[in-house]
Amino acid sequence: MENKKRIFHHHQQRQSRVMEAIVLYPSPPIGHLVSMVELGKFILTCHPSCSIHILITTPPYRADDTAPYIASVSATTPSIIFHHLPTISLPPSSTSSPNHETLTFEVLRLNNPNVHKALLSISNNFTVQAFIMDFFCGLGLSVAIDLNIPGYFFFTSGAGCLASFLTLPAIHKNTDKSLKDLNTLLAIPGVPPIPSSDMPKPVLVRNDKAYECFLESSTQLPKSAGIIVNTFESLESRAIRAISDGLCLPEDVPTPPIFCIGPLIFAHNQRGGGNDDVPECLTWLDSQPSGSVVFLCFGSLGLFTKEQLREIAAGLERSGQRFLWVVRNPPSHNQSVAIAGQVDPDLDYLLPDGFLDRTKDRGLVVKSWAPQVAVLNHDSVGGFVSHCGWNSVLEAVCAGVPIVSWPLYAEQRFNRVILVEEIKIALPMNESLDGFVNATEVEKRVRELMDSEEGESIRKRTKALKSEANAALSEAGTSRIAFTKLVESWNQG
Ligand code: UDP
Numbered sequence: 001m002e003n004k005k006r007i008f009h010h011h012q013q014r015q016s017r018v019m020e021a022i023v024l025y026p027s028p029p030i031g032h033l034v035s036m037v038e039l040g041k042f043i044l045t046c047h048p049s050c051s052i053h054i055l056i057t058t059p060p061y062r063a064d065d066t067a068p069y070i071a072s073v074s075a076t077t078p079s080i081i082f083h084h085l086p087t088i089s090l091p092p093s094s095t096s097s098p099n100h101e102t103l104t105f106e107v108l109r110l111n112n113p114n115v116h117k118a119l120l121s122i123s124n125n126f127t128v129q130a131f132i133m134d135f136f137c138g139l140g141l142s143v144a145i146d147l148n149i150p151g152y153f154f155f156t157s158g159a160g161c162l163a164s165f166l167t168l169p170a171i172h173k174n175t176d177k178s179l180k181d182l183n184t185l186l187a188i189p190g191v192p193p194i195p196s197s198d199m200p201k202p203v204l205v206r207n208d209k210a211y212e213c214f215l216e217s218s219t220q221l222p223k224s225a226g227i228i229v230n231t232f233e234s235l236e237s238r239a240i241r242a243i244s245d246g247l248c249l250p251e252d253v254p255t256p257p258i259f260c261i262g263p264l265i266f267a268h269n270q271r272g273g274g275n276d277d278v279p280e281c282l283t284w285l286d287s288q289p290s291g292s293v294v295f296l297c298f299g300s301l302g303l304f305t306k307e308q309l310r311e312i313a314a315g316l317e318r319s320g321q322r323f324l325w326v327v328r329n330p331p332s333h334n335q336s337v338a339i340a341g342q343v344d345p346d347l348d349y350l351l352p353d354g355f356l357d358r359t360k361d362r363g364l365v366v367k368s369w370a371p372q373v374a375v376l377n378h379d380s381v382g383g384f385v386s387h388c389g390w391n392s393v394l395e396a397v398c399a400g401v402p403i404v405s406w407p408l409y410a411e412q413r414f415n416r417v418i419l420v421e422e423i424k425i426a427l428p429m430n431e432s433l434d435g436f437v438n439a440t441e442v443e444k445r446v447r448e449l450m451d452s453e454e455g456e457s458i459r460k461r462t463k464a465l466k467s468e469a470n471a472a473l474s475e476a477g478t479s480r481i482a483f484t485k486l487v488e489s490w491n492q493g
Pocket of ligand 1: 031266297300301368369370372373389390392393
């Protein structure tokens with residue numbers, strides 16, 4: 001092993017006049033790929049002399065169709081080079097895995113030899129300065145260590161959530177119960193007390209394979225050369241300080257440097273160029289008064305049952321507020337979540353009788369997908385009912401639009417606590433024990449958001465954070481300084 005390291009090191013030194021490269025390793029879902037590409041673009045903006053290499057994992061099952069997206073990035077940003085790794089073959093036992101997180105972890109585990117080969121091959125032509133992994137790809141760290149390349153994580157959620165994963169191994173040691181049954185408030189440094197059932201969904205059930213995988217990835221975090229986080233100093237200062245001060249890890253485990261370089265948000269769905277390709281919902285927004293419309297949109301995977309859709313419709317109607325609502329087909333037993341979201345819904349069948357007609361002067365329902373960034377930045381939009389995926393949160397902050405938080409999956413319940421209690425840019429949507437939200441709650445929260453003192457207070461706070469986000473990304477801003485430190489750290493690596 002030592003010998004291999006030496007040869008590799010020597011090889012890198014020989015190449016020292018060769019172009020510098022940063023290798024990025026996203027996990028397969030398209031959302032994670034898009035985040036990594038944004039990171040790659042940001043690196044290129046600040047550090048144009050290097051080239052970015054992105055390793056694309058090929059799972060053996062039908063995954064998101066990333067080909068058109070990859071082709072468009074290659075066409076517009078030639079300094080980003082994609083490397084398609086060979087298809088993984090899963091042993092028969094693992095294909096019966098219950099959830100997609102577990103399957104993803106399994107695929108990534110088997111991918112390590114491919115990652116090893118790819119890093120060696122890239123280093124034939126480039127000096128690999130850093131290997132940056134998605135949180136799911138934590139097992140790739142051993143490959144980087146083996147090859148003497150500094151390995152970093154890119155954490156695509158907030159610093160508060162990062163604090164929870166850094167603390168997870170300690171939480172695990174202190175109990176033998178599942179978090180969903182613990183029924184307590186967890187003291188995670190830098191964040192408000194977190195109800196144990198609000199921890200990220202995949203870690204709620206202790207004997208679940210996904211729990212084991214997340215726990216394993218959490219233990220990789222401190223072994224890295226640094227953790228890059230898609231957040232900014234003034235958004236989550238307390239959590240960032242707690243992590244940097246080492247409070248989230250045991251005393252004998254040093255905390256790697258934390259680089260908060262965000263907010264990095266996607267520029268892919270801005271308003272179209274010519275008048276012809278402006279989506280209908282943006283033209284509709286043009287005709288609405290400033291700050292008057294509440295936008296309802298639930299990420300790439302958020303689906304509701306027909307009953308829940310009807311309840312939302314009733315709540316919106318009674319609220320009397322203007323709205324723009326993205327409606328998808330409900331999940332059905334014989335369709336995957338992704339496919340249900342792709343087939344356009346039959347609105348007359350799904351929504352209450354006459355709803356569309358009665359609200360046509362003040363509401364618009366969009367089928368399946370809206371250009372969220374452009375919508376949030378439209379002057380007529382004044383509020384956002386969101387599932388609180390981290391990208392949606394950052395997009396709302398950058399647009400200065402306050403939120404009603406309606407978490408559905410992943411780490412969104414955790415985000416609700418942070419947004420409502422710590423950052424104070426959201427009101428909570430409260431669900432019943434089975435997750436159902438009734439029309440009265442929808443009506444109340446939408447009214448509160450658009451027309452109350454509380455709503456106004458979180459609106460002011462969100463607008464202030466919008467300026468802070470711009471400041472963080474400006475020349476001498478905190479995110480730029482963090483990025484410079486990141487580059488210094490990999491130059492020393
Ligand atoms: N998005 C969009 N239109 C939609 C739904 C989602 O543009 O109708 C985009 C949204 O702007 C965000 C991403 O999809 O960039 C969703 O990411 P997020 O982290 O919020 O949630 P996830 O889909 O990962 O749960």
